[in-house]
Amino acid sequence: MYKLSFILLCFILxxxxxxxxxxxxxxxxxxLSTIEVDGYLTEWGDAxxxxxxxxxxxxxxEHNGELVVAIEVEDEQLLHEVFRSGxxxxxxxxxxxxxxxxxxxxxxxxxxxRALINNEELVPENIADEFLNxxxxxYVMGFGKVRDxxxxxDNDYNIRAExxxxxxxxxxxxxxxxxxxVGVKSNKIAVQVGVSTQFMLMKKAQQNxxxxxxxxxxxxxxxxxxxxxxxxxPFKGDTDVWIIDEFKK
Numbered sequence: 063m064y065k066l067s068f069i070l071l072c073f074i075l076x077x078x079x080x081x082x083x084x085x086x087x088x089x090x091x092x093x094l095s096t097i098e099v100d101g102y103l104t105e106w107g108d109a110x111x112x113x114x115x116x117x118x119x120x121x122x123x124e125h126n127g128e129l130v131v132a133i134e135v136e137d138e139q140l141l142h143e144v145f146r147s148g149x150x151x152x153x154x155x156x157x158x159x160x161x162x163x164x165x166x167x168x169x170x171x172x173x174x175x176r177a178l179i180n181n182e183e184l185v186p187e188n189i190a191d192e193f194l195n196x197x198x199x200x201y202v203m204g205f206g207k208v209r210d211x212x213x214x215x216d217n218d219y220n221i222r223a224e225x226x227x228x229x230x231x232x233x234x235x236x237x238x239x240x241x242x243x244v245g246v247k248s249n250k251i252a253v254q255v256g257v258s259t260q261f262m263l264m265k266k267a268q269q270n271x272x273x274x275x276x277x278x279x280x281x282x283x284x285x286x287x288x289x290x291x292x293x294x295x296p297f298k299g300d301t302d303v304w305i306i307d308e309f310k311k
Contacts, residue, residue, distance in 0.1 A: 087111075091124040091307040099236045101224030103132050110134065114299025122253055124309045127242060128220075129153065131255050133235040140301060141233060143259040144168075145193055149225075149235050150302075152254040155247045157306050159254070163244040166201040166258065167223040167237060169212070174198055190227055206245025219243055241309065249308050256302025265293050 092109040103110070110121045110132060119134040131151050135141055148169055154162040170178075174196060178184070184192055200213040200223060208219055215222075223237035241251075256262075 089122070089303060089305040089307075091122055091305065091309065093125055094123050094130075095125060097123060097125075097130050097236070097238075099130065099222050099224055099238045101226035101234050101236050103134060103234050103236060106132050111303075113303050114297075117297060117299050117301065118257070120255055120303060122255060122305045124241075124307070127240060127309070129239045129241055129253065129309075131235075131237045131239075131253075133255060133257075134232065135235075135257065136232045137297075140257055140259075140297065143257050143301070144233055145190060146260065147258040147263070149237075150254075150256065150258045151237060151239065153239070153241070153244050153246070154252040154254075155245060157248060157250040157252050159252050159304055159306075161204065162246075162251075163205045163239075164203045165221075165223075165237065165239060167235075168194060168197040168225055169199060169201040170196070171198050171212075187230070190230065194225055194227060205243050207243045249310070250306070251309065252304055252306045254302055254304050256300070259297070259301050261293060261295055261297070262301060268293065 089111060092106075094105055094109060097105050106121050106123075109123065110119045112119050117137055118140060119132075121132040123130040123132075129151075133149055135144060148166050151165040152162060153165075154160050170193070178189070178193055178196060181192075197215075198212060199215050200217075200221060201211070202208050202213050202221075203210045208221075213219070213221065220240050221238065221243070223235070226234045228234055
């Protein structure tokens, strides 16, 4: 009896721990009255949440029609992904988890990246700082009042973002987006924030391909073997989170 109880306990505890670690949390907006978007996250305090263990920390604040997002990354592997593709914010037009107004920063085009990587005068220890000091700007898509494409850092839309590289081991990110630029259709919206990783891009491309071609269905109907490429997440959790909440229009 005791042996059976011990075996059951050994089986249940690890699975319970795994379930708690991967439990989906319903996040909501903070309502901090004053935030200076400088990349230092000074005002956030307890308003920052920890995602997937200690993969990254984040917060989303809504006040007076402005959305302010904060993200902090210290995981070394995830830091590499930030310097590859940057942080992103996706503001759905309603409370559905779908693509809406998308904001990417830091953003480098291929030519800028190539020039930085091939610069032989750069000291390896300073490459990250040089990348952050030589961004092209913000990249935006799907905004109701902002044209798709590259947006300058100094713009007339009151859109602003900052990234700070702290002690060469941590990135802190803040971004401000006025919601009246988005074109939302409801006062309850879904906001997705995180790091745009290679795994995420490949997963989304695969999902879009499956939907567009309906590959599995036609292969089955034609008697062909159904082969699906399984993508494995290299991280211990997702590198993005969804926040669904109401705001005052």
